[in-house]
Amino acid sequence: MSDKNQNVVRELLDQQGTTFASEAGIKLRNTPGPLYQLLVLAHLLSARIRSDIAVAAARALFDAGMRDPRRMAEASWQQRVDALGEGGYRRYDERTATQLGEAAELLNREYRGDLRRMREAGDPRKLLREINGIGPAGVDIFLREAQGVWPEFAPYFDRKALEGAERVGLPRSARSLGRLADEEDLPRLAAALVRVALHADAAREVRAAA
Structure with missing residues (x-):
């Protein structure tokens, strides 16, 4: 160089x-909780909204207890909307609240709430796209940050x-x-x-x- x-x-x-x-308070490790939190953050960051608002909204969701797929699915739609609003994520709050709930239900049903099982099941670049609200940008954001704990995707x-x-x-x-x-x-x-x-x-x- x-x-x-x-x-x-x-x-x-x-x-x-x-x-x-890190900015969102996620101590990223190859364990279910931090990986899920990163997925939520990637979901929020992939919308056309300022990154600082997406980070604040992720923190608000986590502070409200929605730190894993089970708790996200158990939260009411209104609780998710309220947490997103607290973080300033108002433009997309209602749609995103629905998507987060549906995504959590899929993860619980297909992977028992553990994204490591997705990694074992196939190519996460494809399987992540099956999650409501995760498009190509969301996949990129997730893997860009996850490459530190999923080194097969680095660089x-x-x-x-x-x-x-x-x-x-x-x-x-x-x-x-x-x-x-x-x-x-x-x-x-x-x-x-x-x-x-x-x-x-x-x-x-x-x-x-x-």
């Missing part, structure tokens, strides 16, 4: 390298992360980007690249510091 690329990656990780899962840099790479002068190739950071830092690098893709000021600050 060139010295310039090393400097850019270092600044990305230093300035913007908090994963969205995972989706289109938005690759846009960020181009903005700060890094290679626009998942394989090339995967060689620029240690394996444990790949989710952080992906999150940082998404942030500089979304915020031009952040990209300028990274390039100036590098």
